[in-house]
Amino acid sequence: MNQAGYSEETMTNVRAEKVREVARLATRTGRARSGEFLAEGPQSVREAMALHLHNAGHGGQPVVRALYATEECLDRYPEFEEMAAKASGVRTRLVSAEVLSAMADTVTPQGIVATCLIPETSLEAVAGLNPRLVAVLCRVQDPGNAGTILRAAAAAGADAVVFTSGSVDIYNPKAVRSTVGSIFHLPVITNADFGHTITTLKAQGCTVLAADGYGAADLDVLQDDSAARRNENQDKAMLEEPRLESPTVWLFGNEGQGLEEAEMARADHRVAVPLYGKVESLNVGTAATVCLYASARAQRRNCT
Template sequence: MTPLTAGNTRVKEARKLHRRSVRSERRCFLADGPKAVEGALAVPGCVVEVFATPTAAAEHAELLGAMPLTLVDDRAMSGLSDSVNPAGLVAVCRFLRGELPPRPRLLSICADVRDPGNAGTVIRTSDAAGASAVVLAGDSVDPYNPKTVRATVGSLFHLPVVVERDPASAVRRAQEAGLTVLAADGGGEVDLFEADELLTRPTAWLFGNEAWGLPEELAALADHRVRIPILGAAESLNLATAAAVCLYASTRAMMAQ
């Protein structure tokens, strides 16, 4: 089979999925790289089509199994992939079902998180820490942004990622589900190192924007505000690091019960 070129209609149509408006209209997105494709293939009915260079198809034959492939040349793959150094595999995937599970134990709520890499890393970290779901609330980045998908390293396909336009509604829904909402706040009244009893409860962590944190009116809706102690001279922790510290503190406390 002769690989398709960048000018092929199927390649050009798939490439349009880099645009959010097209993703929303078609309810499809691109999963770039072996880990993302592996995660997508594990979700029944998720994958529409897999594009691969001949080299990548041979290298990942075991992963792809009997999945029908569309071979493309390197230039076509460069247009499909969002990576500087494409791995040679990109899947067209259907939108996933982003719904909260009925009895969540640990939840991440991201309010107005704009950076695709940060959002993807929070999703990946939430997955690693055993969270039940992630909520991207307010003006947060599209979870199907190619950079976000790539930053999750496949975790997008492991746990529900819910989109909620109203951050306050996301907080209320978590509380109605029986979760204690903890706002990660550098000025919080609770020290994370002294919060073990609090952390044993089913918890939703509320994280704010990378630059300005949580708006006062949103933080006020949380049940508690929790600060991560800064022991050195650093001004603060970045969002993804703070999320990792908070989520793993909860997981450790829950496992120690």
């Protein structure tokens, strides 16, 4: 066994200090101490490595610190060896299936995990990109919801996702898994101060929309207005506000309580996703998906 990029012998001792170190990335304190988080499974690790190689070629931050894989996994996915050979900064180790299980948070890590550096980014850096679509998650608690919304935001082409302080840690392994690799696709700000976030993004010209089941504005009406502006003439401005095609920050609230009154007070408008059935409310992930896609569509239709 002498694979390019793979050093030393196969790790088989599940009690080794290194194994425990990786396993500790499942805890908030473990991540805080090392500044790393865990990507599990081929798809997530592939996205991490792709970003790592991209950044290496563009003077960006390193992404992957180390890669742990079973021989069986590398036989099945030869691209990891190719990627590892190109990424000189990444330590790579062959491990037994038992060691991989001990390292991973999932029951079935599918043969590969990577330790990744929690990226250094800031709201100011995001603001400097003239963002057109940003999702701000206010105290969302469920890691699966957080990850799913991040994935939906990435699919909608959002420029960044912001988690306010009091939110679940998006670098928690369950949340990372729910992003299915999307966490490597856009800037993510964690532990953000809500007031500072809004002030900074408003200063960039963004309209702030609060997703609120009791909002006065109906998202479907806003979508129709936006389509009508495009169909008639962009210059023949219709004056209804908000305009979905404007640079937009969406606020989404906690699963149980929604947005706090103080948070909604900072928004320019409160927008409701219409409920056509007998249900009382929407899952925050469902509401976020509908809102972000509505903005994405309006921006692409009216601003190209």
